[in-house]
Amino acid sequence: MKRRIGKHNESSLDSSGVQNPPRGPKKVKAPSRPWLKKAFWSLFILLILVPVSLKILPQLVQHFVYAHRIRVPFFVDLSRPADLSLNHTINMYLTSEEGISLGVWHTVPASQWEEAQGKDLAWYQKALDSGSPVFIYLHGNTGTRAAPHRVGVAKVLSALGYHVLVPDYRGFGDSTGEPTEAGFTTDVLFLYKWVKARSGNSLVIIWGHSLGTGVSTNTAVKLIEQGEVFDGVILEGAFNSARQKLNIHPFIWYYWTYPGIGYVFREPWAENKVVFPTEANLKKMKSPILFLHSEDDYIAPLHFVQQMRDVAVKAQNAERVKLVIFDGIPGIYTQWFIQRPPVA
Ligand SMILES: *[C@@H]1O[C@H](CO)[C@@H](O)[C@H](O)[C@H]1NC(C)=O
Numbered sequence: 009m010k011r012r013i014g015k016h017n018e019s020s021l022d023s024s025g026v027q028n029p030p031r032g033p034k035k036v037k038a039p040s041r042p043w044l045k046k047a048f049w050s051l052f053i054l055l056i057l058v059p060v061s062l063k064i065l066p067q068l069v070q071h072f073v074y075a076h077r078i079r080v081p082f083f084v085d086l087s088r089p090a091d092l093s094l095n096h097t098i099n100m101y102l103t104s105e106e107g108i109s110l111g112v113w114h115t116v117p118a119s120q121w122e123e124a125q126g127k128d129l130a131w132y133q134k135a136l137d138s139g140s141p142v143f144i145y146l147h148g149n150t151g152t153r154a155a156p157h158r159v160g161v162a163k164v165l166s167a168l169g170y171h172v173l174v175p176d177y178r179g180f181g182d183s184t185g186e187p188t189e190a191g192f193t194t195d196v197l198f199l200y201k202w203v204k205a206r207s208g209n210s211l212v213i214i215w216g217h218s219l220g221t222g223v224s225t226n227t228a229v230k231l232i233e234q235g236e237v238f239d240g241v242i243l244e245g246a247f248n249s250a251r252q253k254l255n256i257h258p259f260i261w262y263y264w265t266y267p268g269i270g271y272v273f274r275e276p277w278a279e280n281k282v283v284f285p286t287e288a289n290l291k292k293m294k295s296p297i298l299f300l301h302s303e304d305d306y307i308a309p310l311h312f313v314q315q316m317r318d319v320a321v322k323a324q325n326a327e328r329v330k331l332v333i334f335d336g337i338p339g340i341y342t343q344w345f346i347q348r349p350p351v352a
Pocket residue numbers: 093094095096118121
């Protein structure tokens with residue numbers, strides 16, 4: 009509005025008299041349309057700037073997919089798990105390969121919390137050999153091992169009498185390096201073997217959540233290839249491959265909203281940068297598998313996991329594969345996502 013008034017004033021200043029009608033091509037101006045400008049810039053950003061940036065800076069794709077730099081919760085000192093009332097937890101750094109340092113928390117069974125006070129790494133390592141099952145919890149994308157829902161899992165498992173090891177993959181939290189699918193497998197293989205070397209005959213279970221389910225099955229297949237006997241995996245909120253259209257990211261939303269754009273600017277999974285071929289992995293796995301899934305999972309819909317369960321049953325048998333479905337919780341977020349177009 010302001011601008012228009014300004015222009016009017018200008019033109020009346022230019023013309024000698026107010027009553028003079030505007031003359032000449034100079035005076036004939038299209039009315040300015042601010043919404044048109046906005047639409048133009050939105051289209052420019054969406055259709056040109058974002059794809060070109062992703063093309064020129066392929067590492068940006070990592071940021072979209074893993075969101076590892078979003079270090080939620082903020083202001084948590086990852087070296088002090090006791091601040092999050094994990095008072096029987098030690099923070100350590102493992103070198104999964106040259107130049108890669110992984111931040112890992114090891115929580116002992118809650119029954120040992122008093123004994124654990126003030127103990128060092130050596131005590132914790134020895135404690136692993138107590139005969140209690142050990143869980144390696146592989147978290148999803150975005151944020152660190154200190155996220156409340158991840159701390160919650162560690163607390164529950166520890167209360168049940170289990171050891172819990174929660175790493176941040178390379179590039180996440182205070183772990184060094186850049187996230188890559190192959191790198192995650194290297195990290196988890198290393199941690200698994202580190203645990204195995206210290207836990208005697210204890211059961212060692214890998215529990216993956218969301219992105220972590222993809223890392224879990226990738227690791228399981230690597231272990232099989234190396235001839236290792238694998239105790240089992242829990243896959244919580246699994247997806248069958250990165251190609252499955254997950255309702256997970258603004259990035260995916262972008263390719264959804266403009267379907268044709270995939271032909272011009274390929275998705276990260278089209279270039280085999282992000283694959284997580286869980287369904288293909290399941291066909292090779294010979295260890296017990298427990299799927300945990302919520303019936304209202306809007307990110308990885310239930311029918312996908314039912315399909316994966318069938319694939320796993322076919323590869324093994326129905327006794328070694330289990331799917332536990334949880335009731336949905338009707339909340340505002342769920343409602344909001346349910347109203348979105350269905351996943352193709
Ligand atoms: C330490 O953690 C254990 C297990 O979660 C809990 O039972 C205990 O009350 C905690 N102790 C303190 C002093 O916070």
